[in-house]
Amino acid sequence: MFVLFTSVAAVLVAAALFAIVFFIFSESLRAIREVGWGLFSPNWYPVWELEPEFGVRTMLLNSLILTVWTSVWVWIVGLAVALYLHKYARDREKQVVLRILEYVSGVPSVVFGLFGVLILGDLFLRAGAWTAQNFLNASIVLTILTLPFMTSLTFQSIEKVPSHIVDGAVALGAKDIHVLLVELKYAAPGIVNAMLGVFNRIFGETMIVLMVAGGANVLVRSFFDPIRPLTATLGSEIGEVAVGSLHYSALFFIALLVLSGCLILNVLTNVICRRLERWVKG
Amino acid sequence: MKKVFLLVLVFTALVVYGQTLVIKGSNTVYPIAQLWVEEFQKMYPNLTVTLEGAGSTTGIKALFNETTDIANSSRFLKPSEIEEMHKAGRYFVPILVAYDALSVIVHPSLPIDDISIETLKKIYTGEITEWNQVDPKLPKRTIVVYSRNTASGTFETWVEKVLHGAKLSPRVQMLESSQAEIESVAKNPYAIAYTGMGYVTDKVKALKVNGVEPSVQNVIKGTYPISRPLFVFIDLSRFNNSWPMEGIVSDYLRFIVSPKGQSIVRQAGFVPAYGTGE
Numbered sequence: 001m002f003v004l005f006t007s008v009a010a011v012l013v014a015a016a017l018f019a020i021v022f023f024i025f026s027e028s029l030r031a032i033r034e035v036g037w038g039l040f041s042p043n044w045y046p047v048w049e050l051e052p053e054f055g056v057r058t059m060l061l062n063s064l065i066l067t068v069w070t071s072v073w074v075w076i077v078g079l080a081v082a083l084y085l086h087k088y089a090r091d092r093e094k095q096v097v098l099r100i101l102e103y104v105s106g107v108p109s110v111v112f113g114l115f116g117v118l119i120l121g122d123l124f125l126r127a128g129a130w131t132a133q134n135f136l137n138a139s140i141v142l143t144i145l146t147l148p149f150m151t152s153l154t155f156q157s158i159e160k161v162p163s164h165i166v167d168g169a170v171a172l173g174a175k176d177i178h179v180l181l182v183e184l185k186y187a188a189p190g191i192v193n194a195m196l197g198v199f200n201r202i203f204g205e206t207m208i209v210l211m212v213a214g215g216a217n218v219l220v221r222s223f224f225d226p227i228r229p230l231t232a233t234l235g236s237e238i239g240e241v242a243v244g245s246l247h248y249s250a251l252f253f254i255a256l257l258v259l260s261g262c263l264i265l266n267v268l269t270n271v272i273c274r275r276l277e278r279w280v281k282g
Numbered sequence: 283m284k285k286v287f288l289l290v291l292v293f294t295a296l297v298v299y300g301q302t303l304v305i306k307g308s309n310t311v312y313p314i315a316q317l318w319v320e321e322f323q324k325m326y327p328n329l330t331v332t333l334e335g336a337g338s339t340t341g342i343k344a345l346f347n348e349t350t351d352i353a354n355s356s357r358f359l360k361p362s363e364i365e366e367m368h369k370a371g372r373y374f375v376p377i378l379v380a381y382d383a384l385s386v387i388v389h390p391s392l393p394i395d396d397i398s399i400e401t402l403k404k405i406y407t408g409e410i411t412e413w414n415q416v417d418p419k420l421p422k423r424t425i426v427v428y429s430r431n432t433a434s435g436t437f438e439t440w441v442e443k444v445l446h447g448a449k450l451s452p453r454v455q456m457l458e459s460s461q462a463e464i465e466s467v468a469k470n471p472y473a474i475a476y477t478g479m480g481y482v483t484d485k486v487k488a489l490k491v492n493g494v495e496p497s498v499q500n501v502i503k504g505t506y507p508i509s510r511p512l513f514v515f516i517d518l519s520r521f522n523n524s525w526p527m528e529g530i531v532s533d534y535l536r537f538i539v540s541p542k543g544q545s546i547v548r549q550a551g552f553v554p555a556y557g558t559g560e
Binding site: 043045046047048049050058117121122125130131133210211214215216217226236237239240242 | 309336337340423424426431432433434437438441447449450452453454455456457458462465466469470472473
């Protein structure tokens with residue numbers, strides 16, 4: 001009975017995922033057919049009656065730049081914090097920090113967005129930025145959003161390294177730094193999993209970029225430039241677009257891009273993690 | 283069991299005896315219509331209302347197809363629609379219900395009071411990017427240009443009345459709500475934005491446009507340039523080509539032009555076409 005129930009559930013979930021991909025693809029077909037390579041031109045003017053333009057290039061590039069830049073920071077800081085917690089922090093310290101991270105990761109992204117708009121935005125203006133909503137603002141808020149995720153996952157995978165590995169390294173006369181490297185190597189699959197998870201989360205995040213990224217469709221040239229990533233456009237326009245129009249279809253093309261980006265990344269994560277596991281276990 | 287039976291009975295009675303009112307059309311009028319319907323249903327608890335806001339054209343099409351009782355529209359009938367209407371022997375009549383009037387807002391500290399439509403167009407298309415290009419007396423600072431997102435009716439009015447169909451500069455920052463615009467302009471001394479007249483607060487300064495102050499009187503007089511009338515259309519041929527004096531459509535129309543209905547217009551951030559009794 002239980003087997004039947006679970007297998008039905010599994011099939012349903014798989015079918016739903018497939019249906020979503022199929023639905024998004026079929027809705028975006030019209031734009032792909034009618035606009036073609038124009039979909040990768042830089043300008044996005046969806047509602048102009050004369051010569052509408054449906055180019056996603058600027059948005060796509062901005063999305064990628066924002067995601068890569070933010071991810072790198074989250075990776076570095078998250079790894080550093082996790083190493084500190086594992087290696088140097090006292091038990092009490094560990095507990096407090098982990099508890100705080102847990103709470104922060106439970107905060108909805110819209111709250112962080114509000115923080116970016118009301119507090120960070122103000123600080124930016126005071127510091128002389130020309131606009132309150134900009135690339136750096138979005139990047140900082142996204143860092144706050146994903147840092148707890150990165151830190152706690154990394155910390156857990158380092159903690160999970162069996163003690164005989166560490167003991168073995170010490171027995172062979174390894175210095176502290178080398179013991180750490182051994183631990184890191186053993187924890188690598190978990191850490192890489194966390195890193196790609198962070199990348200995925202930032203790439204797909206909508207609410208925060210909608211609120212604090214600035215909403216201007218220019219390619220980012222400085223930290224204080226307002227930008228408009230793919231997800232922001234999708235989130236902003238899908239609610240009011242006339243169903244079945246070319247604009248609607250072009251928005252679904254954006255959805256298709258975001259979705260395929262995330263799916264590819266997920267598959268990649270799986271492959272890389274499996275490889276790493278094999279490498280770690282020798 | 284008895285209770286269930288009773289519930290079913292009440293439900294059937296509602297379905298059979300309850301009236302329905304279908305409203306379709308403009309996305310701009312939608313927020314007003316939402317408030318109207320909410321208030322109207324308090325007076326007619328048995329009434330079922332379907333409200334859609336897919337666009338003015340959709341609403342007028344629905345009038346032709348007789349799939350709606352009332353069509354909201356942010357524009358008058360197009361010549362092609364009038365021709366089609368005559369051919370079909372139909373008679374759509376407009377009821378003016380409100381004005382959509384936009385204020386141009388800047389930070390209160392910026393020494394500017396008046397701006398022309400041409401300058402606005404240049405600012406929003408990116409031809410002018412610094413304040414001293416607007417007026418040499420103004421500081422040489424980048425103009426931070428805000429706009430509502432393309433989904434809003436406010437944006438449509440702006441493109442029609444100010445840009446005359448030209449494309450916005452990509453540097454213009456799209457914001458999700460009128461509140462966000464007011465907040466952003468209130469904090470940034472070099473920002474400019476436009477918003478529905480009803481949303482303007484003390485935190486920002488509303489500019490004169492072509493020398494005309496953005497006031498309700500000037501909108502009604504027709505001298506304020508960035509405004510347009512909003513209509514509700516009904517099909518008189520469904521009432522034997524005479525004005526409906528009873529029935530739910532007639533009651534609804536009476537309500538929306540009443541002082542109560544018009545104060546709802548103001549509440550939604552638009553300019554009432556008639557007195558609000560205030």
